[in-house]
Amino acid sequence: MQLSMTAKKSFTSFTLATDFTISGDRVGIFGVSGSGKSTLVSMLAGLLEPDSGEIVLDGDCLFSKASKINLRPEQRRIAMVFQQHCLFPHLSVKNNLLYGFKRCPAQYRTIDFNSLVDVLKLEGLLGRGVTNLSGGEKQRVALGRAILANPRLLLMDEPLSALDDSLRFQIIPYLKSVGEHFGIPYLFISHSLVEMRLMTDTALVFEKGTMVEQTTSEQLAKSRMGQSPVGYINLLKLGRPAQNDGLFAYPWGASRLLLSVGSEREGSMAELSSKDIILFKQHPEAISARNLLQCRVRSLFSSGRKIGIELDCAGNTLIAEVVQDAVNELNITQDSTIYAAIKASAFRMLPS
Amino acid sequence: MTPLSPTDYVAIRLSVEVACAATLLSLPFGFAVAYLITFVKFRGKVVLEVLVNLPLTLPPVVVGYFLLLLLGKQGWLGALLDEAGIRLIFTLKAAVIASAVVAFPLLVRSLRIGMEDIDKQLINASRTLGARWHDTLFTVILPLSVPGLIAGSSLMFARSLGEFGATIIVAGNIPGVTQTIPLAIYEYASSPTSENTAISLCLVSVVISMIVLFLHEMMAKKMARRD
Structure with a gap:
């Protein structure tokens, strides 16, 4: 995956300005709350229109203010895993999983439903409604739903932040399967150094709406050791x-x-x-x-x-x-x- | 209590028919207006909100009079309809329109409250999973608006059942043709000898309203249990 983003978005009291090009299939966006991570992700997914600039993914222009290009979210083939899983409450687990799959053009459908169910261990959940699932189960279903949409890039917007500590580490192997088993490049957004090291190789560091550093996740963890209350x-x-x-x-x-x-x-x-x-x-x-x-x-x-x-x-x-x-x-x-x-x-x- | 006459039974049937027709006809419009107000940013949104809620604050007689000006033979729309051979004033159709207009804000309000409760991230999730906006509208927003739809329909039905002021202006009070329960009660109440019949019709009105509200509660509870 190669992503180039030179976009700007201003709000009343906050401006996000990005200017980076990054290659890799396990990329992280690191920053504290309010640094602009979610705004960046929304612009990338087509949910928020930048005020100016250009977004190019693998040579395809997703947005260009100058050329008046702004692909709609469904045209971008960028799926998302949200903080709060965002499962459709009126659909069963199976129908949640198939939501993106059914809408994916046939030529891009490479991921097999049964194989995904096996990998994410969802077999016993398929007939159930989503409202009574545990936090970990919900996040696995949300992940499966996004993978089955066969995206060319998966955005994971702090997918572990709503889970408690022990559950977080149970979910990480499933999140890693996105790249390891299904070969989908992903952008992992987090404010946790441990999650960044486990999930990504390269990290973009954001502070107050600006990218301040592009480094390896390992190097990032080392450089932040002195400021972290838990150390390295x-x-x-x-x-x-x-x-x-x-x-x-x-x-x-x-x-x-x-x-x-x-x-x-x-x-x-x-x-x-x-x-x-x-x-x-x-x-x-x-x-x-x-x-x-x-x-x-x-x-x-x-x-x-x-x-x-x-x-x-x-x-x-x-x-x-x-x-x-x-x-x-x-x-x-x-x-x-x-x-x-x-x-x-x-x-x-x-x-x- | 005096037994009801055949005309009274017709009035009950017409009331239910008018309330049903007004509610069913308003649903798609109510849904569209609530969707526009909740999810779409556009200039003049405040004007739309004011127009939609206006019948709630105006006396129904005023609404009826405006409808008469609009739909009457000399009215802007009435003249056009007249040319096409369609006559609305003093027909049951006019009663349906009057009920729909007066109760419309209640439907929109309930739908809007229901739509505002929908997590916007669900809509975003749907879009990033490849759904176009109309696909999202029918597969996410509409199913999740059902509680608002039920609440709004019940309120609208109950309000339509009791509609009087606008109806009497545009549909008149013709027994067996446009006379609904409130109009019949009005007529009986105006006569010193028919007080008991008026009370009987009042009781019928209360029973119908209670059935509607009871059904609404049942459905709301069923939806809540499903969540």
């Missing part, structure tokens, strides 16, 4: 655990981690904040934290008033954060060896 969230892929003295011993690459929470499932994921890693220059004599990892400092980076330390722990990567004074006292430099201590209770399991 390390996402750890873990193997099948074994019970160990009341704790769960998870294989993590060549290392082993002890966690106070766990499940017997294979391929679990855990998150760990950069704030929960304590660094030692030498191997401590005795320590209450159950995990002590010998690491090599791969690199240091500055983020706000914090210094991020990228650690290589037997081939695995961890990001820790410290203040400048700690860097000086521990004499942390690139390629130096250091010990990272992590309490077993510092990890949080993510639903797989």
Whole structure:
């Protein structure tokens, strides 16, 4: 997907001005509330007409003020997944799913209904009405409905913001299936750095109606670490655990981690904040934290008033954060060896 | 209570017919006007709103008189219709028109309230899923307007049933032809010996209105349960 957008839209107290060209199939739009993300998405989908400028998607002009082109939403083949799922309350799950499918021109219909039902695990819901579904089920149906419209681009406007924390991570694999299973490029809008890293490769950062940065999602998370109250969230892929003295011993690459929470499932994921890693220059004599990892400092980076330390722990990567004074006292430099201590209770399991 | 005469039964039948016809005829127009006011931005929207609501504030007799000026033989529209051989004044059709005009604001108001309750994002979702505007109108807006449609129709039917002022001006009070329940009650009430018949017709009027409102409540509850 290649998207070029040089559009402007003014409201009484807010102006959105975009000027970017971006390529990629997993693109993120990041910004706090009020930064103009939803306005941008509405202009792209054809729901809001820009005051000026041009929008070009994969070489097709969707909007051009100068050339007086403004394709209607149904002509753009850009589907949307909304924050509040927006399912049609008068239709069953099946008829919601088929709404876009029936309106899609036959030559673009490549996605099979049954295969989508399988991937999104919707089989048992098809005959039901939508009003009594759970939040996660609703969002899966909304996603399925948008995918079945066979769009050339899918816009996901903060699709996880209405869900609680545990549900968010249950839905993410389904959202990822848009690209991985169905091959549809998407634009993922969020104000969550973790969601951005899980869902996108490239991110456009918006502040007060202006794009201020175009970067990788990983780099974005690192650069925002110092301002984030939760720091940088390390996402750890873990193997099948074994019970160990009341704790769960998870294989993590060549290392082993002890966690106070766990499940017997294979391929679990855990998150760990950069704030929960304590660094030692030498191997401590005795320590209450159950995990002590010998690491090599791969690199240091500055983020706000914090210094991020990228650690290589037997081939695995961890990001820790410290203040400048700690860097000086521990004499942390690139390629130096250091010990990272992590309490077993510092990890949080993510639903797989 | 005095038993009703055959003319009274005709008046009851005509009342129901007039109310049904006025409601059914107004539905498409009411829906279109409510849609325009709720979803479409255009110049002069306030003027349209004022015109639609005007019969609600004007005395029905005034509305009737305007209709007489418009539809009478010398009226702008009446003259044209007369040339085409269509006569409206002092017919049941005039009673239907009078009822429709007087009760129209109630229908539009209810429909509008129902439409304003529709989440605009549902309309956006429909458009991004490939629906054209008229497709969205019939597959999203219309089905979701049903509660407003039911409420508006019930109100309009009940109001039409009781319409008097405009009807007597444009349709007259011809027993068996244009005389509806309110007109018959008026006639009986004017006569010192027919008070009991007037009361009987009042009771009939109350029963019909109660049935309509009861049906409305039933349907509203059924819709709410479905949600």
